[in-house]
Amino acid sequence: MVSAKTEIVPDTFLVGIGVSPGIAIGQAHLLSRARMAAIERSIDPSDVDAEVAAFEEAVEQSRRQLEEVKRKIAVQHPEEHLYIIDTHLMMLNDQMLHDETVHGIRDRLLNAEGALKRALDRFRSVFANIEDEYLRDRAGDVESIGERLLRNLMGESRQELSQLDHKAIVVAHDLSPAETMQIDRDKVLGFVTDVGGRTSHTAIVARSLGIPAVVGLENVTAMVPGGTPMIIDGGAGTVILNPTESTFREYLQKKQRYEYFEKELLSYRTLPAETPDGHRLILRGNVELPIEVDQVREQGAEGIGLYRSEFLFFGRLTPPDEEEQYQAYRQLIESVAPHEVTIRTLDVGGDKFVPDINLADEANPALGLRGVRFSLADRSLFKTQLRAILRASVHGPVRVMFPMVSGVAEVRGCRAMLEEAKDELKSEGLLFDDRLAAGIMVETPAAAFIADQLAEEVDFFSVGTNDLVQYCLAVDRGNEHVAYLYEPLHPAILRALRMVCEAGRRAGISVAMCGEMASESLYLPILLGLGFTELSMNAPCIPRVKRIVRQVRRSEAEELLAAALEMKTATEVAAFLEQEMASRFPGIYGTTNI
Numbered sequence: 001m002v003s004a005k006t007e008i009v010p011d012t013f014l015v016g017i018g019v020s021p022g023i024a025i026g027q028a029h030l031l032s033r034a035r036m037a038a039i040e041r042s043i044d045p046s047d048v049d050a051e052v053a054a055f056e057e058a059v060e061q062s063r064r065q066l067e068e069v070k071r072k073i074a075v076q077h078p079e080e081h082l083y084i085i086d087t088h089l090m091m092l093n094d095q096m097l098h099d100e101t102v103h104g105i106r107d108r109l110l111n112a113e114g115a116l117k118r119a120l121d122r123f124r125s126v127f128a129n130i131e132d133e134y135l136r137d138r139a140g141d142v143e144s145i146g147e148r149l150l151r152n153l154m155g156e157s158r159q160e161l162s163q164l165d166h167k168a169i170v171v172a173h174d175l176s177p178a179e180t181m182q183i184d185r186d187k188v189l190g191f192v193t194d195v196g197g198r199t200s201h202t203a204i205v206a207r208s209l210g211i212p213a214v215v216g217l218e219n220v221t222a223m224v225p226g227g228t229p230m231i232i233d234g235g236a237g238t239v240i241l242n243p244t245e246s247t248f249r250e251y252l253q254k255k256q257r258y259e260y261f262e263k264e265l266l267s268y269r270t271l272p273a274e275t276p277d278g279h280r281l282i283l284r285g286n287v288e289l290p291i292e293v294d295q296v297r298e299q300g301a302e303g304i305g306l307y308r309s310e311f312l313f314f315g316r317l318t319p320p321d322e323e324e325q326y327q328a329y330r331q332l333i334e335s336v337a338p339h340e341v342t343i344r345t346l347d348v349g350g351d352k353f354v355p356d357i358n359l360a361d362e363a364n365p366a367l368g369l370r371g372v373r374f375s376l377a378d379r380s381l382f383k384t385q386l387r388a389i390l391r392a393s394v395h396g397p398v399r400v401m402f403p404m405v406s407g408v409a410e411v412r413g414c415r416a417m418l419e420e421a422k423d424e425l426k427s428e429g430l431l432f433d434d435r436l437a438a439g440i441m442v443e444t445p446a447a448a449f450i451a452d453q454l455a456e457e458v459d460f461f462s463v464g465t466n467d468l469v470q471y472c473l474a475v476d477r478g479n480e481h482v483a484y485l486y487e488p489l490h491p492a493i494l495r496a497l498r499m500v501c502e503a504g505r506r507a508g509i510s511v512a513m514c515g516e517m518a519s520e521s522l523y524l525p526i527l528l529g530l531g532f533t534e535l536s537m538n539a540p541c542i543p544r545v546k547r548i549v550r551q552v553r554r555s556e557a558e559e560l561l562a563a564a565l566e567m568k569t570a571t572e573v574a575a576f577l578e579q580e581m582a583s584r585f586p587g588i589y590g591t592t593n594i
Contacts, residue, residue, distance in 0.1 A: 008241045009242065010242050011241075011244050011247050012240065014240075014241065016192065016214040016216045016218075016220075016239065017197065017198055018213075018234045018235050019197075019203035019206060019213050019215050019237075020206035020213040021212065022190070023212060023251055024169055024232050024234070025189070025230075026189045026190075027168055027226075027227050028168065028169055029164060030224065030225065030226040031173075036154065036156065038117035038150055038153075039113060040111065040114030040117060041114060042111075043105075045109060051105045051112040054112045055102065055149075057152075058112070058153040059149065061152045062145070062149055066089050069182065084177045084178075084204075085177070085178055087141065087201075088141060088145055092145065096123070097116070097120070097123070097146060097149070100115075100119035102115070104118050104119060112153055113153050116146065117150070120142070120143070123142050140195075140197065141177075143174065147176075167186070167187055167188075167189055169188075169190050169192065169232060170188055170192070171191070171224050172194075174194065174196060174202075177204075180206055180209070180211075183209065185211065188211065191213050192215070192217055193221075194216075194219060194220055195216060195218075196216050200215070202215070207295065207540060208294070212232055214232050214239055223241075224241060228241055231251045265547060268300065269298070269299060269542075269543055269546075270300060274550060275528065275549060275553055276550070276551065276553050278554075279528065279554035281528070281532070281533065281549055282535075283301055283534075283535055283537070283546060284301050284305030284306075284339075284512075284535070284537075285299070285304055285536060285537065285539045285542065287304055288311045290331065290332065290335065295539040295540070296539045298539075299539045299540065299542040300542055301539060302339050303341060303342075303397070304332070304339075305342050305512055305536020306344060306401075306462070307332060307344060309344060309345065310346060310347060310348060312324070312325060312328055313348070322388045322391075325384070325385060325388035325389075326391045326392050329343060329392035332392075333393075333396040333398050338396070339397065340398065342401050342439075342536075343398060344401045344403055345382070345385055345400060345403065346374070346382070347403040348370060371402070371405070372402045372403060372404055372405055372413075373404065375414070376417070383417060386400070386421040387424065387425060390421055390422060390436060391430060393432050393433035398436065399460065400418070400439075402414045402440045402441070403440075403441045403443070404441070404467075405442075405444065405454070407450070408453055408454060411454060415438060418438060422434065437460060438458060438459055439458045439459050439460035439509075440454060440461060440462070441462050441463070442461050442463045442468065442500050443465075443466075443467035444471055445468075445471055448496040448497075452506065454503070455503045455504055458509065460509050461504050461510070461511045462512040462534075463500055463512070463515060465488060465493075465518070466515045467515075468496065468515070469487070469490075472493055473490055473493070488570075489526070489564070490569075490570045491570070491573075494561075494564060497527075501530045501531050511531070511533055511534070512534035513534070513535050518545075519535075519538060519541035519545060521544065521548055522581065523577075524545060525552055525556070526557070526577070528554055529554075529559075529560060551585060564576060564577065
């Protein structure tokens with residue numbers, strides 16, 4: 001029951017980040033998951049070895065705990081769901097926190113807790129400044145490992161989620177991916193947390209398990225006593241505390257509509273994404289981890305349109321060698337075959353942080369040594385990745401994609417490296433698919449302007465709209481002061497997309513889109529009208545997009561595109577599309593936003 005002192009006003013409305021769709025209605029179960037408050041103190045030089053030993057014991061204890069978690073969940077989950085646990089184990093064995101902490105103990109004469117705390121603070125600061133959502137959310141893995149180490153160092157026990165003996169909505173400061181994997185779906189209706197991001201591993205696991213979740217609520221643990229009635233909407237990212245009867249009825253109906261709509265969407269999973277007048281689209285999934293492949297397949301995707309290879313390089317002191325990369329790509333390709341996998345080569349630099357790669361400080365890193373610029377500067381690293389991809393190509397359909405291209409010379413440089421890698425493999429008697437397709441991400445204005453020239457150099461285009469919109473409009477969408485100018489329907493963006501699609505069509509190459517724009521239902525008529533041949537997106541969006549594709553005629557989409565191209569502002573285009581979608585396709589557009 002909610003105590004009188006902490007009673008919450010009826011219909012208290014909170015907004016966070018919806019990371020796993022679905023509506024959960026129940027009472028709060030508060031987990032004690034506040035960040036550990038490590039106390040920093042100076043130590044005598046004679047105590048250094050003991051502090052290092054204590055830290056090493058905490059590492060060993062953490063390893064044993066994770067191994068035990070892995071053993072337990074292996075019974076319930078397919079092998080690939082254990083990948084994240086393996087990643088955390090790898091970080092314990094060979095991760096940057098270790099050296100930072102030992103350095104703090106030995107050189108700064110800090111106690112183990114204090115040295116570890118400083119190391120964690122430094123990484124928090126670095127990750128907080130990363131713009132790329134996917135890589136920024138990898139901070140959660142460092143946090144999970146750091147918290148586990150701190151608790152073990154300080155002898156703190158954890159309140160186990162597995163001890164929950166009744167149905168409830170879990171309220172926690174944070175949940176680690178390991179904890180989320182152990183959730184009993186019969187008991188946990190959903191969860192909300194103070195921290196977290198849309199692409200954190202915890203969020204990925206929640207979506208994989210179908211658990212409604214809202215994260216990033218900042219102080220929900222401080223304001224919600226255990227037993228508080230609450231509603232969470234994992235799609236909208238909203239939480240309602242102490243709902244009134246009318247709110248309860250509203251969300252109960254919304255929950256029923258959502259569940260009915262989701263069941264109805266399932267019928268589209270096995271159908272082709274084809275318009276009523278015969279225009280065929282290929283819908284693929286964007287993935288980072290093997291855990292996501294099952295969901296991509298289950299949602300009816302025809303392969304992987306964007307595999308972010310950065311994760312293989314993340315959170316380690318040395319880059320993965322050719323054999324490790326080959327095994328990772330091989331596993332991915334075999335799991336997706338007979339459908340195709342598009343592997344994006346390493347896209348580091350700028351806002352992306354990979355600690356094992358020594359990037360020099362840059363005044364403007366977003367426009368600096370990143371993407372293929374970095375790969376062409378570090379030829380050894382690039383060649384290793386290309387050799388691994390080529391070797392893996394014998395295990396199923398795969399193509400390679402180069403990011404952040406701004407000119408023909410870069411494409412030729414990449415292709416020359418690819419040919420060098422092929423020559424080496426041939427001389428070594430190693431097999432590969434000599435017909436491996438090579439394409440580029442179109443994400444700079446330069447690439448859009450010379451799309452006709454680039455189309456002659458590559459086998460396919462894939463438009464990365466997140467960066468293309470930012471660079472075309474000179475808008476940092478992470479800057480709250482100008483984020484309102486981030487407009488995918490801006491006339492300049494529509495014209496850039498038209499240029500790319502027309503260039504691809506004239507050259508006879510496929511034109512895909514792998515940015516967030518591909519999964520937004522309002523934009524779909526525009527993309528259909530432009531003639532995109534492939535769209536790649538997060539897996540849960542696929543049935544929804546497929547449903548619309550199958551009911552919108554290409555000819556209608558072309559009419560809408562022609563009208564939109566005559567408009568002068570993004571606001572006009574958006575209003576026009578919303579009106580047209582609602583009137584032309586009643587029951588389609590509206591139901592996508594339940």
